[in-house]
Amino acid sequence: MLKVKQLSHSFRNGLELTEVLHQIDFVVHKGDMVALLGSSGSGKSTLLNLMAGLMKPTEGSIYIAGQDIVTMSENQLAEFRRSHIGFIFQAYELIPNLTVRENIELPLVFQGIPQRKRKEKAMILLEQVGLPDKSEMFTSQLSGGQQQRVSIARSLITEPSVIFADEPTGNLDTKTEEEIISILKQLNRTMSTTFIIVTHEREVAEHTKRVLMLRDGHLEEEHVPEPVVGGTT
Ligand SMILES: Nc1ncnc2c1ncn2[C@@H]1O[C@H](COP(=O)(O)OP(=O)(O)OP(=O)(O)O)[C@@H](O)[C@H]1O
Numbered sequence: 001m002l003k004v005k006q007l008s009h010s011f012r013n014g015l016e017l018t019e020v021l022h023q024i025d026f027v028v029h030k031g032d033m034v035a036l037l038g039s040s041g042s043g044k045s046t047l048l049n050l051m052a053g054l055m056k057p058t059e060g061s062i063y064i065a066g067q068d069i070v071t072m073s074e075n076q077l078a079e080f081r082r083s084h085i086g087f088i089f090q091a092y093e094l095i096p097n098l099t100v101r102e103n104i105e106l107p108l109v110f111q112g113i114p115q116r117k118r119k120e121k122a123m124i125l126l127e128q129v130g131l132p133d134k135s136e137m138f139t140s141q142l143s144g145g146q147q148q149r150v151s152i153a154r155s156l157i158t159e160p161s162v163i164f165a166d167e168p169t170g171n172l173d174t175k176t177e178e179e180i181i182s183i184l185k186q187l188n189r190t191m192s193t194t195f196i197i198v199t200h201e202r203e204v205a206e207h208t209k210r211v212l213m214l215r216d217g218h219l220e221e222e223h224v225p226e227p228v229v230g231g232t233t
């Protein structure tokens with residue numbers, strides 16, 4: 001579903017080239033929920049932005065739903081992103097002068113979907129993230145956790161192949177973080193949506209089936225211990 005091959009990325013600072021990612025290879029299957037861990041500056045956001053097609057890598061390929069996004073033109077990529085990729089940001093990135101429902105509908109406006117159909121889908125998703133009664137409010141009237149739920153609903157409305165989330169709970173307290181993670185887990189189960197979640201928090205990674213760790217430009221698979229069945233012996 002998502003396949004990253006020999007992906008390297010360097011940034012230029014003046015005359016100096018700094019390599020952030022070095023020949024990374026991995027595969028994520030449909031319906032997987034993956035946590036991407038690594039210390040600050042290890043390249044997590046860089047890797048996520050590359051996979052979401054927000055920038056081009058120095059080298060390598062990124063296949064999503066069978067297509068290499070690296071070789072696409074800007075127009076092809078914009079079109080591909082609109083239908084195949086969802087993104088959840090740490091700071092929500094909602095539009096303040098649109099209502100909750102209008103924010104969620106927005107990706108469908110760009111796809112030319114008629115209003116009635118948009119509204120119907122937005123309301124179903126609002127139900128799933130637990131905010132059916134907030135549809136006509138403005139996003140500035142919501143708490144941070146509620147805003148993040150809206151942004152989750154928005155990322156899902158196009159039924160993308162994969163959703164990338166860059167520290168989606170980074171601005172939230174522990175309790176709200178747990179609520180958001182449990183919503184993501186539930187959506188992953190019920191809709192088989194593929195999630196790749198960047199996080200600083202070990203606790204978030206404990207909820208996902210797979211953990212990938214970025215260290216010194218390399219990506220390492222971490223083995224998640226099997227949950228103990230039957231308690232103490
Ligand atoms: N546009 C850019 N130009 C130059 N260097 C950059 C750019 N973006 C990121 N970097 C550098 O690449 C490295 C990785 O940055 P990145 O933002 O991917 O880290 P991160 O793992 O997401 O960190 P954090 O956990 O703090 O968000 C850092 O050293 C950063 O300074």
Ligand SMILES: [Mg+2]
Pocket residue numbers: 044045046
């Ligand atoms: Mg980051």
